[in-house]
Amino acid sequence: MTAVEAMSTGVVGGVLEMEPAVEIKKLNKWYGKLHVLKDVDLTVGTGEQIVICGPSGSGKSTLIRCVNQLEEHQQGEIRVNGREVGPGVRAMHEIRRNVGMVFQHFNLFPHLTVLRNCTLALTRAKRLPRGEAEDIARHYLARVKIPEKADAIQASSQAGNASAWPSHALYACIHGSCCSMSRLPLSTPR
């Protein structure tokens, strides 16, 4: 996807009807004594794209990681598509299936092909048949213009070179709503 295309899909923020995809109320989180998130309120509508920016160490990643509970919060409330998430919530994996995430270091599975990286969650978490999952994956690989990379092993590009990020962005588009932690600008095509 070129930058221009990405821009044109990226300007929709704030103008859609605000059925909240993510709702955060009075979120507080501590690492030991360090108070990293203080009374954070945030509502993200369905289809809305937002940017969270701030200096390093200000808690951007921590906030995002709370949404799919890679980090547990101590106070406040987080809802994803209306379902509360938090420590002790049962079946978190069901909620996580509808939350996409691109990691800062991508965290691709180095032992799997690009295609299998894309289909693993579709087949094992969303329980799609293998064929259907591969069709979806190939569709998106074509869209990010690397269909020929489907059977390549990812390890060599894991360090984060340019060819690695589209396939990872793919993860996110397949998984519905996105939270991108990538440093690459506009790296979450919708």
Add this chain to the structure above:
Amino acid sequence: MTFDFAFALSVLPTILAAVGTTIWVAIASCLGAALLGFVLEILRRSGRLLGYAMRFVIDFIRSTPVLVQIYFLYFVLPFYGVTLPAYAVGVLALSVYYSGYLAEVFKAGIDTISAGQFEAATALGLKHFDTIIFVIAPQMLRNIAAPMGNYFVSILKATPYLAVIAVPEMLGAAMEVSSDTFRYAEPMLIVGVVFLILAVSIAQLVRQLENKLLASEKR
């Protein structure tokens, strides 16, 4: 005592007839030990209480002699109504004993996988079981092919212990020949050489497997 070549040749078939038992007992024990060791290690990583319990179990297994475990299973289990054939007890004993060591090998293999892999799997909504089977186990195996191969050789070399519970493996067969003829040099030498050949073959196989795994990583 001189080495009697004709005698060696005459007892060779008797001893070689037991090689099959040695090999399949070793293979079964390797599989059993790997499977049990992996389960122990995964359980050790789950939950606090279960983790401590498994740590105790693994340390206990590793800290008691294999011969004691073999005798224990062979003579004590029947008291509780569990009577297994000798070879089953043998495979069980070797599996249990080496599972403790393999659990440690697996631990090292899993520790070297970056935390990001667990997080990625979690974020994708994979269940714990799927994460272990599809994400962790394959990467772990690649990390530990060599040390795991070492333990497979050790398991092979531990099969003679099972002679004490009358599993008809190679050493047992050789001992029988020896006690009939009062000649030890030839049967023991044959047993030693066969083990050498088997051990070198396993080492070779493991090396090839490792190269293959490393090659797939570089692709």
